[in-house]
Amino acid sequence: MTLADTVTDVDAFARDWENWHETLEEGRRAPHGFLAYAGFHVLGAEPRRFDGVPGAWSTGEGGPVVELADGETLVIGGTPVTGRHEYGVIGERTFHSADHVTPEHGHVVVELSRRGGQDIVRPLRPDHVLRVGYRGTPAYAPDPRWVIEAVFEREQPRDIPISAAIPEITHTHSTPGRVRFTVDGASYALTLISRGPRVATLLFRDATSGVTTYAASRTLAVPLPDDSSDRVVLDFNRATNLQCAYTDYSPCPLAPPENHLPFAVEAGEKIPLDRTS
Structure with a gap:
């Protein structure tokens, strides 16, 4: 059911949404944000060098290793590192960063992470064209009718495979259950991804996907109730783009097939104005 009738001050509702969205945009514009x-x-297994990244990088059973040549330095945890540095085995969806400064690009952060069982390196350059030229992300005007009450159907937590925007990667995420809600008299149940004991993520597609909104998926944060309740609120006005809507350099998880809605969710963020490959 929609909670539109409970919104008594539409102007305040819109201002709250605008403040939330501007905070989101400020994070995207950060010098070392994903843009x-x-x-x-x-x-x-074979050491490789990457453009704009110091060292030769490899990985194996012992975890990632970087071999820095003479004259190359990375700052890791505040300490300058030269020669060989072994990271050890890193956990899934954990992130490690190293810093270096170049005349061409200024302060560059080298990010090391493990996604879908693969160790990956990504440089973050504040002068990257996508960040420097970012014009913002359009969105639908906030509308209380897209604030929908739903039922949280708890399940015993279990792992499920989730496809990624980069084909060679498959994520594994835990689901705490589903949310069930009604739109125009029809019932829908969508799978959640756990993000902690009291919060989950809803990845979904709908009839706007590839038309006015990013084709692959959008995401919605869902606060979960304690054990005394099964009620949750889905505010689709706060549906946001995944990083992969902006860049090919992000292996975002994508909506599972059961989370494809047949109607148009005309709320939340639209297709970004800028993208890089």
């Missing part, structure tokens, strides 16, 4: 990604490199 600064300038590459995506999957590590293998």
